[in-house]
Amino acid sequence: MKRWGPLALLAVGGVLGFALAPYGQRVAAFFSCCPFRYVTGVPCPTCGTTRAILALRQGQLGSAFMHNPMVTALLVFGGLAALAWALAHAWGVPLPKGLVALERHWPRWLRVGVIVALAANWAWVFAQS
Secondary structure: OOOOOHHHHHHHHHHHHHHHHHHHHHHHHHOOOOHHHHHHOOOOOOOOHHHHHHHHHOOOHHHHHHHOHHHHHHHHHHHHHHHHHHHHHHHOOOOOHHHHOOOOOOOHHHHHHHHHHHHHHHHHHHHHO
16 A cells, blocks of 8 residues: 655645635635634634635635644645656656655654644634633
């Protein structure tokens, strides 16, 4: 089984985000209320994602970042990764090994970094609400 690398995962996310962008208003209507926030009164780590996507769709990067910085960064870098992935394959350029294969066990610094980033994003979302 072929393993997916970080660049491939970001590329898939970028392509999906681009493909679903025209349906943003319909998605926003469907997700008008966060179930986690409805039950607990506290915003979830992904609160603001729909608003961030709609702002990105209109080219408002700053506004998108204010709604949810991590989602905005993932969408922007996902789009860039999709472009890099497509260009590398079109031109036959080999990608660096670290971008092609996602290691089975992440190093401790990476796991801690992801947890810190998630916690910082949640704190930002909570402070904005």
